[in-house]
């Protein structure tokens with residue numbers, strides 16, 4: 001059953017777990033070993049720049065574009081309503097090179113373009129994700145990875161670790177609203193804890 005969340009920003013519910021879960025990103029991109037679901041339009045954009053991507057690929061990748069994407073499938077969490085998975089090649093996403101770099105992002109950076117210009121949204125957001133209309137944590141994927149968030153720092157939450165990603169997604173105004181909600185939510189938790197401990201004392 002879908003969880004009930006009260007706060008909504010720009011049409012997306014907010015799962016408050018993003019304000020409390022400790023997270024630190026410290027590995028060589030294991031999250032790219034399983035590929036990713038892109039929106040149909042994102043996969044079309046990537047295919048439209050194939051002639052620029054292919055020269056940047058190394059021998060661990062395939063330049064056969066027919067092997068880059070899986071068959072499209074319906075998924076309402078994607079803007080177009082259709083998701084397209086990237087294929088795996090040599091046990092990693094077809095776009096991951098042997099140095100652990102995403103070729104799609106590398107292309108943008110080489111051309112001095114915004115680094116996420118062509119990158120699928122789900123790759124930008126991970127370990128955050130959009131699930132059943134809510135911004136939440138992709139805990140299923142984190143759990144199946146061996147190195148992701150195994151030793152989180154006690155001081156950093158996923159919200160803090162993903163500031164740039166959240167600003168990219170919600171815009172500065174949406175991010176400011178999210179931060180306000182975070183403060184309200186954390187203050188609410190603090191008040192709840194106080195009243196629980198005063199009940200215990202009484």
Ligand code: SF4
Pocket residue numbers: 024025026027028029030031032126127145147148149
């Ligand atoms: S999100 Fe997780 S798996 Fe991906 S690079 Fe960071 S720590 Fe590694």
Ligand code: SF4
Pocket residue numbers: 031032033035036086093094095096097101102103104105120123
């Ligand atoms: S498209 Fe790039 S960032 Fe996304 S899973 Fe593949 S290699 Fe990783």
